[in-house]
Amino acid sequence: MTEAPKHQLSQLALQLQESGLKVTQQRLVILQAIKERADHPWVEQIYEDIVAANPTISLATVYKTLETLAEHGLIKRVASTDGQKRYDPKVENHGHINCLNTREIIDYYDQELHALIYEFFKKKKVGNLKIKNISVEINADKIDQDRAVYIK
Amino acid sequence: MTEAPKHQLSQLALQLQESGLKVTQQRLVILQAIKERADHPWVEQIYEDIVAANPTISLATVYKTLETLAEHGLIKRVASTDGQKRYDPKVENHGHINCLNTREIIDYYDQELHALIYEFFKKKKVGNLKIKNISVEINADKIDQDRAVYIK
DNA sequence: ATATTTGTTGATAATTATTATCAATTAGCA
DNA sequence: TGCTAATTGATAATAATTATCAACAAATAT
Numbered sequence: 398m399t400e401a402p403k404h405q406l407s408q409l410a411l412q413l414q415e416s417g418l419k420v421t422q423q424r425l426v427i428l429q430a431i432k433e434r435a436d437h438p439w440v441e442q443i444y445e446d447i448v449a450a451n452p453t454i455s456l457a458t459v460y461k462t463l464e465t466l467a468e469h470g471l472i473k474r475v476a477s478t479d480g481q482k483r484y485d486p487k488v489e490n491h492g493h494i495n496c497l498n499t500r501e502i503i504d505y506y507d508q509e510l511h512a513l514i515y516e517f518f519k520k521k522k523v524g525n526l527k528i529k530n531i532s533v534e535i536n537a538d539k540i541d542q543d544r545a546v547y548i549k
Numbered sequence: 550m551t552e553a554p555k556h557q558l559s560q561l562a563l564q565l566q567e568s569g570l571k572v573t574q575q576r577l578v579i580l581q582a583i584k585e586r587a588d589h590p591w592v593e594q595i596y597e598d599i600v601a602a603n604p605t606i607s608l609a610t611v612y613k614t615l616e617t618l619a620e621h622g623l624i625k626r627v628a629s630t631d632g633q634k635r636y637d638p639k640v641e642n643h644g645h646i647n648c649l650n651t652r653e654i655i656d657y658y659d660q661e662l663h664a665l666i667y668e669f670f671k672k673k674k675v676g677n678l679k680i681k682n683i684s685v686e687i688n689a690d691k692i693d694q695d696r697a698v699y700i701k
Numbered sequence: 702a703t704a705t706t707t708g709t710t711g712a713t714a715a716t717t718a719t720t721a722t723c724a725a726t727t728a729g730c731a
Numbered sequence: 732t733g734c735t736a737a738t739t740g741a742t743a744a745t746a747a748t749t750a751t752c753a754a755c756a757a758a759t760a761t
Contacts, residue, residue, distance in 0.1 A: 419728055419737065440718085455740040460719065462738095476647060476686065478626040480634035480748080481718075495628060497681065510669055514685065517662055524699045529649065529688040533666065534628065536681045547676040571757055573709065592747085607711040612748065614709095632719080633747075 416469040426451055427462045431472055431486045437493075437502040439481045475502060476534070492533035494546060499539050503546055568621040578603055579614045580623060583638045589627050589645075589654040591635045627654060628686070644685035646698065651691050655698055 409428050410420045418424065430446045431438065438446075444459045463484050466472045475485040475493070479500055491506040514531055539546060561580050562572045570576065582598045583590065590598075596611045615636050618624045627637040627645065631652055643658040666683055691698060 421738065458739055474630040476628035476630045478628045480632065482632035494678065513665060513669065517665065522701050525692050525696045526646070526698050527690045527692055529690065531685060531687050533683060534686045535683050538679045538681065540677050540679055544677045546678045549674050571708065575710070610710055
């Protein structure tokens with residue numbers, strides 16, 4: 398397995414350790430790969446990111462590892478309409494813009510909106526439910542597929 | 550194909566027609582089946598709902614038809630974290646509570662919250678995006694899997 | 702009404718996505 | 732170091748989805 402520079406990995410190794418996970422090369426490589434992305438990859442994409450530098454890594458390991466990382470809160474599973482498992486490297490609470498015509502999922506976070514919604518739910522009574530997070534999901538079509546999207 | 554009573558189907562037939570879709574027995578049966586549900590089924594579930602009364606219907610037809618109905622706005626695709634295509638019979642804007650430990654997706658709608666969010670986005674500048682709907686998604690674990698959930 | 706056209710369906714093969722299996726390997730620890 | 736239990740890689744099995752295409756049925760023209 399290809400060794401990445403110690404100073405880059407130690408932070409990730411620490412995160413694994415703190416989550417009670419064994420620190421393996423595969424986990425480090427996969428965790429690093431997904432954390433480097435700014436999007437919401439599916440399993441195959443992470444596999445392709447790493448397979449050249451780590452040719453012996455197994456696709457099954459990528460499947461299992463991403464699921465393990467999500468279970469331990471180092472990454473998140475993200476809801477998608479395309480019927481494929483997708484993961485989110487950002488664990489902080491944030492919303493998504495789901496482009497229905499492309500398969501893009503774009504992060505969206507607004508402090509004011511967040512406060513508004515949390516204030517709203519603070520007043521609510523919730524039964525039989527342990528809320529993990531609340532997010533605003535925007536479904537939309539991207540008009541020009543080559544141009545970027547913004548909300549400001 | 551089993552014929553359903555005319556007075557029950559005419560409304561659905563009309564909906565198909567207005568969407569520019571040919572009115573076929575299969576589409577009527579599938580549309581009726583999903584509209585009768587209060588949850589967010591995946592394809593196989595709809596197939597099982599109808600196969601007894603319609604033994605010659607093909608699973609592939611159910612796949613294609615649900616996708617067609619969603620494309621034409623008669624039902625919706627719903628984002629899920631379980632990596633499977635799921636559909637929503639309710640097309641009106643509403644939010645979801647995603648139970649991460651069970652696979653349930655529970656509808657959630659609050660008029661006041663809805664107004665709050667739409668008011669918020671009315672003030673925003675949105676570029677390169679045609680917003681279809683905005684929904685609040687709550688991720689949670691159901692504490693007692695057999696008991697119902699409430700937010701009030 | 703009947704024929705024609707065009708889109709839809711059913712059966713099933715092909716493909717893609719995901720999970721299971723299990724022997725070999727490796728991390729963490731005595 | 733050596734032991735133990737968890738992880739990994741290779742691959743088989745399964746599940747989910749899509750593609751293919753001849754037969755069929757709905758809408759439209761005749």
